[in-house]
Amino acid sequence: MEKVAVNYEKMYYGFPVILVSFYDVNGLPNVTTISSSYTLKDMVVLGFSSKGYAIHQIKEVRDFVINVPNRSMMDAISYCGSNTGYDLGKFDNVSLTHVKSQSVNAPVIRECPISIECTLSDIIEREQFKGITNILAQIKGRLVAKDYLNDDGGLQSSEFDNVFYIGDGRQKGFRYMQ
Numbered sequence: 001m002e003k004v005a006v007n008y009e010k011m012y013y014g015f016p017v018i019l020v021s022f023y024d025v026n027g028l029p030n031v032t033t034i035s036s037s038y039t040l041k042d043m044v045v046l047g048f049s050s051k052g053y054a055i056h057q058i059k060e061v062r063d064f065v066i067n068v069p070n071r072s073m074m075d076a077i078s079y080c081g082s083n084t085g086y087d088l089g090k091f092d093n094v095s096l097t098h099v100k101s102q103s104v105n106a107p108v109i110r111e112c113p114i115s116i117e118c119t120l121s122d123i124i125e126r127e128q129f130k131g132i133t134n135i136l137a138q139i140k141g142r143l144v145a146k147d148y149l150n151d152d153g154g155l156q157s158s159e160f161d162n163v164f165y166i167g168d169g170r171q172k173g174f175r176y177m178q
């Protein structure tokens, strides 16, 4: 395969889009769109631009929920990814329902088929990567839509309809599983 060297600002090679929901320091629900994440066992890592409202609040309140949207939620994904909680409560303007989690002090998004309840454990900010805040969190609970489960209670991968974000810093591209 012949390759060409590129010099992009960033290269996001296809990351699942997630909606991160939380109660802010005043107890008000809010939500943001991110794609920088990975998980291993009961640990999850998320990457944020340091200046965002969501990360500012999560550093204080510590509890949040990772919600995995599907293709039908592109409007909410775009809205929550292009507006800031510094200006508004995003739940007021999207067709998403927030319900209090049983495991952490944060809202679960009812319409998302998967929700992962988390508590912040570490904040990583480095001079070398100025403007980026990575957080480590412990998973306290996992919720999965019944439709996404097989007869044994395991994940039914054929039902998944995640949205994947591909970006080079110039434009955003999306790919879908179905």
Ligand SMILES: Cc1cc2nc3c(=O)[nH]c(=O)nc-3n(C[C@H](O)[C@H](O)[C@H](O)COP(=O)(O)O)c2cc1C
Pocket: 017, 031, 032, 033, 034, 035, 036, 037, 047, 048, 049, 050, 051, 052, 053, 054, 055, 077, 078, 080, 081, 082, 083, 084, 085, 086, 165, 172
């Ligand atoms: C598809 C998509 C993926 C995004 N991924 C990230 C991300 O991984 N980290 C991040 O900090 N912002 C990401 N953003 C941008 C934030 O969602 C955006 O800056 C948002 O306005 C921040 O809101 P807040 O200030 O309420 O936190 C993404 C946006 C979109 C649309």
